[in-house]
Amino acid sequence: MHELLLFASVPVHQHHELLQQLAGLTAMQPRHAIERRLIFKAYRKPGLITGRVGGSQDLQQSGDLQRVNKMLNGSMFYTQVVGPVSEKELGPASTSMSTSVPAPDPDTPMAGTDESKPPAPVPNAAVPDGEASAYDYEQQPWRLEFRDIPEAATRSAITTRVMASAALPRGDIVPSMNAWGYGFVTEYLVEGDIFIHNDIVIFLHRVLHYPSSDNEPREPRRNLTALKDMEPLEKTGSYVLQASITVQDGTNQETMKTASQHLFGLREQLKSAVRLEQADRLSLDTRAK
Amino acid sequence: MADSFTLPLRPLREQNDRPDTLPVEISQINKQWGSFRDVNEEVLRAKIAEEEKRNGALQQEEDEDSGGQETGDIDMTERREQLFKRRNDITQFAVQSHMETMFALDFISLLLSKHAPRQAETSMSPFLKQVAPLGSLDSELVNPPPKPESAMKDIATVSRGWRIQNFNSASSKLLSAATRLEGEIKSETRYWNEVLAIKDKGWKVCRLPREKQALGVQYGFIEATPVFRDRGLASLRRAHDGSLILDKGLIPSGARHVRVRVRQGSQIFESFKPHRTGSNDAESIEHRILQARDSVFEEELFHELVREARAMASFGVTTRQDLIRIPAFDDVELLLDIVEADTDSIPTEQNSAHDDSQLADGLAHSIRILLAFAHRQNLRRRTQVPRPLTTNKRLTPEYHLLRPALAYLQHLSHVRWLESFFHDIFSVLRSSGLEMPEWTSNTFASWKVAQNPSSLVTLEALVEKFLRPIESVFNGSLLTSPGSFAVTIRTNLSSPPFGTNYDVSLKLSTISDLKSPGRLGLKDEVEAAISHLLLLDVVSSISSKELPAGQNGPEEDISKNRRWNPVYPHLGELLLPHVNPEKHKKMKITLSRHELSLTTYIVRSIDGIGRGTREQRSHNAEAHTCKFPKPPVGTPGAQEHSSIMDFVVAEASDAHS
Numbered sequence: 049m050h051e052l053l054l055f056a057s058v059p060v061h062q063h064h065e066l067l068q069q070l071a072g073l074t075a076m077q078p079r080h081a082i083e084r085r086l087i088f089k090a091y092r093k094p095g096l097i098t099g100r101v102g103g104s105q106d107l108q109q110s111g112d113l114q115r116v117n118k119m120l121n122g123s124m125f126y127t128q129v130v131g132p133v134s135e136k137e138l139g140p141a142s143t144s145m146s147t148s149v150p151a152p153d154p155d156t157p158m159a160g161t162d163e164s165k166p167p168a169p170v171p172n173a174a175v176p177d178g179e180a181s182a183y184d185y186e187q188q189p190w191r192l193e194f195r196d197i198p199e200a201a202t203r204s205a206i207t208t209r210v211m212a213s214a215a216l217p218r219g220d221i222v223p224s225m226n227a228w229g230y231g232f233v234t235e236y237l238v239e240g241d242i243f244i245h246n247d248i249v250i251f252l253h254r255v256l257h258y259p260s261s262d263n264e265p266r267e268p269r270r271n272l273t274a275l276k277d278m279e280p281l282e283k284t285g286s287y288v289l290q291a292s293i294t295v296q297d298g299t300n301q302e303t304m305k306t307a308s309q310h311l312f313g314l315r316e317q318l319k320s321a322v323r324l325e326q327a328d329r330l331s332l333d334t335r336a337k
Numbered sequence: 338m339a340d341s342f343t344l345p346l347r348p349l350r351e352q353n354d355r356p357d358t359l360p361v362e363i364s365q366i367n368k369q370w371g372s373f374r375d376v377n378e379e380v381l382r383a384k385i386a387e388e389e390k391r392n393g394a395l396q397q398e399e400d401e402d403s404g405g406q407e408t409g410d411i412d413m414t415e416r417r418e419q420l421f422k423r424r425n426d427i428t429q430f431a432v433q434s435h436m437e438t439m440f441a442l443d444f445i446s447l448l449l450s451k452h453a454p455r456q457a458e459t460s461m462s463p464f465l466k467q468v469a470p471l472g473s474l475d476s477e478l479v480n481p482p483p484k485p486e487s488a489m490k491d492i493a494t495v496s497r498g499w500r501i502q503n504f505n506s507a508s509s510k511l512l513s514a515a516t517r518l519e520g521e522i523k524s525e526t527r528y529w530n531e532v533l534a535i536k537d538k539g540w541k542v543c544r545l546p547r548e549k550q551a552l553g554v555q556y557g558f559i560e561a562t563p564v565f566r567d568r569g570l571a572s573l574r575r576a577h578d579g580s581l582i583l584d585k586g587l588i589p590s591g592a593r594h595v596r597v598r599v600r601q602g603s604q605i606f607e608s609f610k611p612h613r614t615g616s617n618d619a620e621s622i623e624h625r626i627l628q629a630r631d632s633v634f635e636e637e638l639f640h641e642l643v644r645e646a647r648a649m650a651s652f653g654v655t656t657r658q659d660l661i662r663i664p665a666f667d668d669v670e671l672l673l674d675i676v677e678a679d680t681d682s683i684p685t686e687q688n689s690a691h692d693d694s695q696l697a698d699g700l701a702h703s704i705r706i707l708l709a710f711a712h713r714q715n716l717r718r719r720t721q722v723p724r725p726l727t728t729n730k731r732l733t734p735e736y737h738l739l740r741p742a743l744a745y746l747q748h749l750s751h752v753r754w755l756e757s758f759f760h761d762i763f764s765v766l767r768s769s770g771l772e773m774p775e776w777t778s779n780t781f782a783s784w785k786v787a788q789n790p791s792s793l794v795t796l797e798a799l800v801e802k803f804l805r806p807i808e809s810v811f812n813g814s815l816l817t818s819p820g821s822f823a824v825t826i827r828t829n830l831s832s833p834p835f836g837t838n839y840d841v842s843l844k845l846s847t848i849s850d851l852k853s854p855g856r857l858g859l860k861d862e863v864e865a866a867i868s869h870l871l872l873l874d875v876v877s878s879i880s881s882k883e884l885p886a887g888q889n890g891p892e893e894d895i896s897k898n899r900r901w902n903p904v905y906p907h908l909g910e911l912l913l914p915h916v917n918p919e920k921h922k923k924m925k926i927t928l929s930r931h932e933l934s935l936t937t938y939i940v941r942s943i944d945g946i947g948r949g950t951r952e953q954r955s956h957n958a959e960a961h962t963c964k965f966p967k968p969p970v971g972t973p974g975a976q977e978h979s980s981i982m983d984f985v986v987a988e989a990s991d992a993h994s
Contacts, residue, residue, distance in 0.1 A: 049725050075559050076720045247723045296725040303726050 050298030051195070051211040052307045054315060054324040056289040058252065062322075063287050069321050070243045070250060078241035081253075082138065082275070084131040084188070085238055086221070086268050088230035089336050090124040124336040127230060128193045129221055137183040138272045185270045190216040198329045206308050207327045210298065222267055235268055237278055240287065247307070248314055251290045255281040289322055291315075447474045524579025531581045531622060532573060538623060545572050554583070556630040558637070560712035560719070562733070565637040571629060581622045585629060592628045592678035594635045595642070597701040599694070600670040606694040608701035610678070638708050638738070639675040645735040646673075652743070652830070665743060666750035671700065696746075703745075703803075704738045710800040711736040740830040741803050748807045748828035751837050751860075752780050755811060755824065758864060761930045762871060769933050769965035770980020771875065776813030783808035804831060815870075816878040820845040822870055824863065839863045843870050847877040848906055864930065869907070872928040876906045879926070879985050901985065912940075913989055924988065933965040935981065937988045961988060 058066055067078055196210035217224065222232055240253025256278035258269070291314055293307045315324040366373075443465045450457035451472040458471065484492075532552060536542045541555040557569005574582040597608035646654045646661045655662045663671040759776050766773045779785075784802050806829035814821045825840040841863060842853040851873065854866045880903045901911040901924060909926035924937045938961070963984040978984040 076716070079720070242722075244720050244723060247726055249722055294723075294725040296727040300728060303728055307726050 049211050050295045050304065051209050052293045052295065052304070052311055053198075053207040053209070053327065054291045054311050055207070055327045056318075056322040056324045058287040058289050058322060060285040060287065063252070066252065066287075066289070066321060067241060069318075070241075070252065073317060074243040074245045074250070076243060078243060078252075080135070081238075081240060081242050081251075082133050082135060083238045084133055084235060084268075084272075086129040086131075086235045087233040088127050088129060088225050089233045090127070090229055091231050091336075092124070092229075125194065125196070126233070126334045126336050128195070129216065129225065130191045130193050131188045133183070133188070133272065135275060138275045183270075183272050185268075186219040189218050190221050192216050195332070195334050197333045197335055198327070200329060204308055205326050206311055207329070207332065208298075208304075209332070211294065220268075232267055234264070236281070239275065239278075245314060247310055248291050248293050250314075251292070252287050253290070254285065254287045257281055289324070291324060448476055451475050524575065524577070527579035528575045528581065535573075535581075535622060535626070540626060542573070543570075545570070548572065554626060556626050557633050558712055560715040561633075561637050562640070565633055565640070569630070569633050571626075583622060583625045583629060592632050593675050594631070594678055595639050595701070595704070596674055596676045597697045597704075598672040598674075599665075599697045599700070600672060602668055605672075606697050608694065608697035634705075634708070635675065638704060639673075641708060641711075641736050642673055642704065642738055645737075645739050648735050649739065649743075652835075654739075661739075663739065663743065665746045669696075669746070671743075700742050703742050706800060707738045707741060707803070708736065710797065711738070713797060737804050737831055744807055744828045744830040745803075747830070747837055748781075748809065748826065751826050751828065751839075752778075752809050754860060755826065755839075755863070758867070758930060759811065759813070762868065762928075765928070765931065765933050765966060766871065766875070768967065770982060771816060771878070773816065774814045776811060778809065778811045780809040781807060782810045806831070815845060815874040817845065817847055817874055817881065820847070820874060820877075822867065824867070841866050845870065845873055845877070847881075848873050868928055868930065872909050872926060873906055875926055875928060875933070875981075876903050876909055876911060879903075879924075879981070880906075880911060882982060882985060901989070922988065924985070933981070935963045935984055937961045 071078055192214045194212045198207045198209040202208055225232070235258075237256040237258070238253050239256055240251055243250040243252070256275075257280070258273055259277055259279060291311060293310055295303050295307050297303060311324075318324060370376075439462065442460055443462050446457045446461045447465060447469060448457075450461070451474065454471045458466070532542060535554060543553055543555060545551045545553040551572045551574070553570050553572045555570050557566055559566060559569075561569065568585075568588060571583050571585040574584045576582050594610070599606045642661055643656055646656045646663070649663075653664045659674050661671075661673040663673070665671050756778060759778075763773050763776065783805060784807070806827050808828075809826045811824040811826075812821070813823075822841070822843045824842075826837060827840065828837040829835065836858070839857045839862075840855065841857055842855075843851060843866070844853075845851050851870075854862070857863050857866065880901050883900070901913050904910050904912045904923075909928070911924045911926070913922040913924070915921050921940050922937055923940045924935055927934050963978055963981070965981065967979075978987060
């Protein structure tokens with residue numbers, strides 16, 4: 049699958065206004081989403097064939113073996129493991145929200161539509177409000193997200209990259225990832241709102257870091273910190289607007305063209321509010337050096 | 338002498354080279370001299386003489402002149418010199434006058450170029466153009482000569498009059514502009530007030546996408562099919578007096594609604610007419626918006642109904658241009674069409690009060706609720722993360738509007754049939770004195786799920802239930818415990834297998850080889866299965882009945898525990914054994930929906946279980962028949978036994994005696 053993307057930076061003072069504008073444009077209530085994102089890095093397992101052994105035998109090496117070798121010894125990538133969490137799970141809900149965290153949308157939701165429901169099934173949804181529902185790491189659903197480095201030398205003013213997603217088992221994901229040759233690097237939190245505009249997924253989000261402590265854990269956290277205690281990566285608290293559209297078959301020029309036209313259409317519609325543009329290719333490099 | 342000498346400055350008149358044509362000359366002669374008829378020699382001679390005489394006089398004069406000239410002592414060369422000199426003078430004079438004229442022209446041109454540059458430029462000399470820029474010279478009146486008093490007075494009067502006239506016209510223009518502006522302000526205020534009133538009532542007022550300077554109001558349904566979604570936007574135009582006009586473009590303004598009619602036999606019942614919302618002021622803009630919204634909803638409803646009806650052709654649904662015809666069940670037919678709100682069909686008035694229009698009303702309500710539900714589903718689908726873009730288009734499936742309603746009707750008809758069947762057959766059994774336990778029905782069991790009414794989600798769950806297969810359960814227990822039966826009716830028109838089927842399960846411990854028939858599709862099969870089960874039940878209850886011991890002693894030992902022995906329970910046959918093999922008694926029970934009949938006769942077979950041709954009825958013993966429900970007293974079939982058990986006992990004792 050391919051992913052076509054446009055990005056824009058949204059300063060924090062524009063955030064609320066833009067939320068309303070997007071809600072009007074997409075005719076839907078924003079869907080609040082909080083995601084844990086774990087970064088894994090692929091590493092070379094020892095004991096693999098690393099180079100050519102012997103001379104003449106190479107000529108007989110079958111194509112399949114070559115392909116496998118290439119796959120195993122080719123470039124290594126960082127991958128993300130994404131797990132949706134609900135705000136309740138993030139720790140004790142405090143009444144005084146800090147300024148950087150947007151207050152819940154004052155618009156009354158449309159009657160009868162449960163838009164505010166978190167996208168993922170929440171295991172502890174039955175726990176009444178006010179009481180901080182305990183975060184159950186063992187029940188955390190995960191999704192593996194692979195993103196290639198954006199394609200180079202494209203004429204189009206859109207970031208295009210190969211992508212793939214796969215569902216992972218719940219709970220502790222590190223052993224499985226280790227078995228696949230990935231090592232845990234770090235984790236962060238993404239907090240934002242999702243809108244759907246026809247085929248385009250608009251994600252207005254920002255990256256949050258866990259409060260810095262002396263000993264950075266070597267594995268995913270089993271307990272989460274309250275949202276207000278999280279520190280935005282961008283100190284001003286500004287948001288990133290990401291408009292993305294996925295295409296099943298990236299080799300089909302026609303669908304790719306349609307997809308980019310949709311994105312350009314959105315860019316035109318949002319022109320007066322934000323400037324959507326292509327991202328720097330190298331800043332989205334996921335290769336592990 | 339110089340003064341007298343003149344040279345012609347005019348060009349010489351050109352002699353006409355071509356001589357006049359003869360006719361012209363003749364006519365000229367005719368005019369000058371008269372007709373040729375008068376010409377004769379004398380006249381001509383006289384004329385010649387006259388000519389000669391005049392020529393002679395001239396000659397004389399010339400002679401005199403030349404004689405005088407020659408007398409002057411100016412010789413030829415001097416004269417020529419003088420001639421040249423004069424000519425030179427003339428040329429100089431002409432050149433000078435030309436120059437002066439050109440100067441004058443340039444001057445005037447330059448002067449005029451201040452006010453009419455384009456025109457003046459054409460008459461300017463190129464030199465002047467180079468030297469002096471256009472419009473560099475202006476004229477002004479300096480020290481005008483004093484005008485006479487009267488003239489001054491006139492001018493003052495005229496100018497005052499002129500000014501007054503101008504002031505008058507200006508003031509009237511300003512006044513008219515002011516009134517126009519005032520009117521404009523009034524109408525504009527009214528317009529904006531009405532727009533605000535609309536906005537305050539909760540309508541979405543926005544700028545039109547195609548016509549940026551116009552306001553529009555959105556009254557349509559965002560989740561509707563794109564065609565109808567786009568139609569839900571009308572511009573708010575301002576009438577001359579400032580009142581709002583709802584401009585829907587080419588869409589007809591009349592209110593329309595979907596009419597549901599139910600034809601039962603020859604009768605037609607019509608659904609209610611949607612009552613006007615806010616009909617107190619029929620002309621208010623609010624009312625018009627509401628009407629437009631209702632119309633667009635109804636039209637979408639009909640559009641979707643037709644779409645669904647086409648997909649339902651396999652159910653016998655037919656669509657005409659404006660009519661959907663659905664055979665629902667039995668002789669009931671549903672007719673759906675879209676009509677103008679104002680059309681009052683006459684049969685409506687007659688049947689509107691009828692109770693049976695309930696069905697039409699219910700259907701009309703349900704299709705509208707289901708469309709609203711489909712809108713919600715659309716919203717839900719739209720706000721999900723979309724699937725990756727592919728080349729194949731995603732088709733929007735037809736909404737479920739008719740199918741659930743039709744499934745309900747079909748289900749209802751089946752349930753009613755089964756109820757009536759149970760009612761009939763149980764009353765037959767009861768009339769025979771059997772104490773049948775009550776059967777229970779749980780109609781539409783699938784809808785009766787415990788729900789939390791406070792949650793908003795249940796609102797949708799409520800409708801969602803309606804879309805699922807409908808289920809009704811009938812339960813009953815039998816005379817012989819623990820015997821029971823259960824019938825589940827399931828109707829599903831939304832997904833295959835379509836239609837209604839019955840799930841019949843039976844339990845009767847006394848009959849070991851009884852198996853539940855499982856899923857049945859036809860009413861007849863169900864009727865047969867239930868009748869059969871009840872027959873078996875009756876058979877086993879008769880067989881379990883202890884018969885009273887016979888009064889006469891000889892067979893006392895056998896009659897200790899005499900019972901009717903169910904030899905062929907599935908055929909409803911029981912046997913009462915007798916010591917005398919000639920006197921075996923057989924009872925045959927038949928049970929149908931309307932009748933239970935018992936027949937006993939003596940069989941002469943050895944073991945008493947022979948059937949068919951081998952079975953020989955004893956001729957002397959007449960067959961005894963007992964029927965339930967009892968025929969009325971007085972008819973030939975009147976019988977003395979009031980209950981089945983009486984008959985059974987009596988027959989047994991008959992056999993015994």
